[in-house]
Amino acid sequence: MRRIIAAGAALLTAGSLSLGWTIARRLTAPVGPRNFDLTIRDVEVDGDRRLLVLDRTRETAARGVYNLWFETGDWVRVSDEVLDRGSDQIARVVTDMANDFRASACDRFSWSGIYFANPADAGLSATDVSIDTGAGVAPAWLIEGEENCSTWAIHIHGLGSSRAGTLRGAQVATELGYTSVIVSYRNDGEGLRLDTGRSTLGLTESEDAEAAVAYAIQNGAERIVLFGWSMGAAIALRVASRARERGVFAGLVLDSPVLNWIDVIKANCARSGLPAAAGNLATPWLTFGPFARMVGLPSAIPLPEFDWVQRAEELTVPMLILHGARDDSAPISVSKALRARRPDLVQLESFGAGHTLAWNSDPARWRSTVSAWLAKHLVS
Secondary structure (H helix, E strand, O other), X not given: OHHHHHXXXXXXXXXXXXXXXXXXXXXXXXXXXXXXXXXXXXXXXXXXXXXXXEEOOOOOOOOOOEEEEEOOOOEEXXXXXXXEOOOXXXXXXXXXXXXXXOOOOOOEEEEEOOOOOOOHHHOOOOEEEEEEOOOOEEEEEEEOOOOOOOEEEEEEOOOOOOHHHHHHHHHHHHHXXXXXXXXXXXXXXXXXXXXXXXXXXXXXXXXXXXXXXXXXXXXXXXXXXXXXXXXXXXXXXXXXXXXXXXXXXXXXXXXXXXXXXXXXXXXXXHHOOOOHHHHHHHXXXXXXXXXXXXXXXXXXXXXXXXXXXXXXXXXXXXXXXXXXXXXXXXXXXXXXXXXXXXXXXXXXXXXXXXOOOHHHHOHHHHHHHHHXXXXXXXXX
């Protein structure tokens, strides 16, 4: 009996180790191609309106404005209107498309909150610049602000996203006269590819964002606002806490922020159909050096350093958090906990949206909220 119990315990331990390794590998996996997992079921024409009939999912039936990215590289934007087409389908109204692209039935696409394909698409005039990170050169977009404005904004995208996703915030910064730098960072699919190409969840990526801060200061920035989306928020917080010139940071604008990786990993396990507690199995594979190297990481990731609820007393920069109440990737409960710990620094605005989709759910409110907060906290 003891041998049976011991054998069972060994199998359970081996299974737990394997699951933890798998979760850690998937979380830090190199950027892959976009997954075109949805299909146009039909196309309707109603006067001068063109409607796409789609399978009803939580994403496709969500109110707001979104972008459909196609296997051809084309895109189609849809309006806030959601029209029923039976219990299993809905229709969305097309508002714009790339190069007069016309989607057809059976076309495969990816649903996305990344609304603009590039700065010009967002109505912004940008220059391609290179940021010397010390590990190599990272491409970035530079959007010039008003001539006499010494405030700069640095926009940092999230894990698995792209620079284009931050253009939603860059529009607001530009309207306020700020100069914007929209950065790439190592292993994001646009910036440098180092080592195995795996993400270190903001640990080494923050070095590239720090280089962007140095670039801004060298070019005349006297005040800097960091815009961070999802993991980009974790990077922004790390940059603001580590910088020698801490006084230069005037504010943080964080959308769907990762404020505690442990909670995020648990939430994503639950989202994938695993017990949330399975997320704990990944922790040793990320935080213990020999295990982390077996995952393919260059070194261990000190996850406690990314727990900003526990580190709340260390915060010094005013912070606006915009977070979707339906976010099942980076739970809004963590943002609420941080606001409760630091109500003097943190303003939290909740939207009826999923992860990084607050802007899409209500662009006008998102923009006005950010503009008003910045006007209040960055009075010249």
